[in-house]
Amino acid sequence: MYPTFVTRGLLQLRLITSTKPLNLQLHTGVSCFAAVKKTSAAGGVMGLGKGKKKGGKLTTMEKQQLPVETDPEKLVNYVCGSNIYTTGEDVKLKDDSEYPEWLWSLNTGAAPRIEDLDPNTKEYWLRVRAAGMRRNNKLRSMRKF
Template structure:
């Protein structure tokens, strides 16, 4: 019969005659920590017994189906106020000229912007930040 000691935390006893192994913690049961898990709330596991919180009802907004009104008015120009009519569209000649020169598509590329403008430097900073974030994602640590 022979015995082997392994580390100070555990004691391992191997008996060649009985071929038995025991792995015991070195700490006594009085000093061991016990896990106390939170108790489940009553009724949460069962459907229909208890509500989990306030429910939100889906708001149904009225949708205009009149084709003539859709073409002649700005729909939803007063969504909050009750009893207000939507703004009626005017003839193109009644709007200012600068309105028709506004860019509605993608912003201009960086090389088209003036390098002395604030917009240029903001765009340059955002592009640099995006590039730095892409490089940080590639790092492992």
């Protein structure tokens, strides 16, 4: 038997010199078909969701009025809106002593600044990492190419 590169060379030579087209699959490492990139006017590849959408006429959506609880007795004693099912009632509030102590020490305001955090904590380094990623993403979006 011939070595594989000689066999491939002979088959390629036979394909070039043959008058009839041969339907042989050659494993030469070279693709036979080139992909054609079709782009839209918006700059994206066609069919990938970018660009102008074709559709019917746009209509205005009407605002949906959601019911708001106005009963002060119910607002004080229940967590309004906690029941997502069509049947049943909202969760009833308990006394403050029945809730854990850590619940009352949660920060409900703005997050502390990075400068105010201790560098020896995990929260500090998570915030530094997030700030670095935001900075890199901003710089990457400003590139011209």
